[in-house]
């Protein structure tokens with residue numbers, strides 16, 4: 503990744519730490535990473551050649567419990583990105599009050615360039631390299647950009663085979679048939695809708711609001727579909743291949759069903775050219791809409807385009823989509839941002855439910871999952887808006903969310919002490 507988000511994530515931390523008057527020893531402790539594991543490993547390719555891949559797993563902080571975080575397969579992944587994303591996971595788990603610390607990992611690879619067999623070989627070899635790090639009581643991976651339920655199934659199987667028995671709680675985001683949770687696939691996008699509803703409950707509802715969604719993968723496609731089902735009008739939609747616009751509202755269920763069979767938005771548009779017009783990718787971010795949902799990659803809202811953003815509410819479904827510079831501009835312009843560490847916490851929350859179910863060999867219904875998800879996210883939202891009110895001196899939701907997360911982790915560290 504050319505511009506790492508680490509600098510921004512650290513700057514946000516220090517801003518919150520300053521406002522809280524955080525003790526220097528906790529400041530230093532919370533800007534350290536417990537484990538930074540890197541590995542280079544060989545994978546046999548379909549043509550008989552061998553390629554070396556670079557993978558990593560970074561554990562930021564484990565004060566609140568075993569660590570949790572996604573596995574990202576991306577060609578431009580850097581160790582600094584993984585460190586930044588692991589720190590975001592620490593605050594995210596704390597804000598949702600989950601008994602987890604934060605971690606993140608991944609492999610430098612564009613999964614679209616691999617065959618299914620190569621993807622499996624890479625995942626299984628990477629999982630064996632991770633043996634000393636991961637485990638149901640230690641560190642529990644989940645899907646992220648470029649990985650999915652199938653990748654989690656291979657990880658669970660590889661780890662289980664090396665132990666001689668099935669250990670479903672070692673990863674979350676698995677297919678339901680092998681111990682995944684109902685509702686996990688939709689969880690992050692559903693959480694985006696729940697937080698949007700919590701925010702809008704003070705000023706109406708999602709119904710009739712015009713919405714622009716960037717990214718049509720796991721998070722973006724589900725968020726767009728659920729916003730559409732709730733009566734929102736999705737006028738702009740994009741993935742990395744195409745950006746689309748229809749002022750009357752895009753046929754999101756049609757696009758969703760097409761994407762679910764393994765296609766991208768460009769292919770959908772090729773077969774339904776009247777469904778929307780093609781626009782410049784950037785226009786999705788500056789669209790004339792009520793709500794913007796960046797659900798693709800980081801650092802897309804920058805100092806350059808932030809002055810042109812027209813949405814008054816941004817829900818950060820992706821991790822780190824707003825640079826610090828853009829954040830300052832948008833705050834100054836009075837745009838409300840529901841920050842990533844709150845907005846996309848639905849994923850890790852249902853991952854927690856999956857882990858709990860796996861440990862108890864229980865299976866919850868989707869209705870139970872969604873009800874518990876809403877309860878946890880509503881409580882997290884309340885904690886953040888209460889902190890944002892800041893006794894009559896309002897601060898942004900991002901500053902407030904960071905504060906809530908940092909306070910909870912610091913309290914855990916203080917109670918546990920620094921052994922020995």
Ligand code: NAD
Pocket residue numbers: 645646647648649690716717718719720721722740741742743783797798799800819820821822846847849850
């Ligand atoms: P994914 O791989 O399923 O989908 C990513 C989507 O973004 C794809 O449609 C891709 O084409 C699109 N995309 C990539 N680059 C783009 C660009 N420059 N412009 C427009 N679209 C682009 O990934 P995902 O799991 O949906 O994750 C998306 C974001 O949400 C990431 O930031 C991830 O860290 C975050 N997130 C994911 C989860 C989860 O449960 N999957 C949970 C929390 C946060």
